Amino acid sequence: MTKSELKIRAIENGTVIDHITANKALHILKILGLPDKETKNVTVAMNVSSSEIGRKDILKIENRELDHEELNQVALIAPKATINIIRDFKPIKKDKILLPEKITSIIKCTNPKCITNLESEPITPIFKVIQKYPPVVRCHYCEKLIKTEDIDKQFE
Structure with a gap:
């Protein structure tokens, strides 16, 4: 690792929201009411390089799995985002967000x-x-x- 790189630690359990439209991560935190008293670690990476969408944001939310209603809310702000549910440091579920009707x-x-x-x-x-x-x-x-x-x- 060079001096200009920053390594973001993997989470043991929780949710990773990837491919968020650049500079929209803070909007998503506001919608989800984060950070809050129960959620101890929230990692935000903003405006990072993405081969798929040019620039993107990433959110890692430890010890919290987003429910269906929360995913609908995220979809309105970041319709091309992907959700990864992490358990024991492994992604057990990966989905594209779908905007409901x-x-x-x-x-x-x-x-x-x-x-x-x-x-x-x-x-x-x-x-x-x-x-x-x-x-x-x-x-x-x-x-x-x-x-x-x-x-x-x-x-x-």
């Missing part, structure tokens, strides 16, 4: 007049996925299209 509650409708944005109407936002890459969703209630840029702004 419907997204609920993690983003808000950008239409200020949408019923989901009225304080007097506590309604959970629901969006139908119109385009998987780059993600475009449509509000179930007011039918406003929300593009990737608008989604990203909600996590900044």
Whole structure:
């Protein structure tokens, strides 16, 4: 190893999210509520070289396996990411993230007049996925299209 290389330690158990769109790892941490009291070690590599996608981010989350709902949330921010579940230092499951047909509650409708944005109407936002890459969703209630840029702004 040369002086310019940094070795990232393997995790014994947990989740590795790879092939995250460059500079989106912090958005994913925010969605997942990390770091938190239970999750002791979270490793973030940002804007690293990738032969597949040019530049990418990587997240290693020790002692936590993401559930189906969390994976759906990650898919909205990083639709080309891969998930590796690690047990005893070995990857036991590797999957591409799949954006579901419907997204609920993690983003808000950008239409200020949408019923989901009225304080007097506590309604959970629901969006139908119109385009998987780059993600475009449509509000179930007011039918406003929300593009990737608008989604990203909600996590900044």
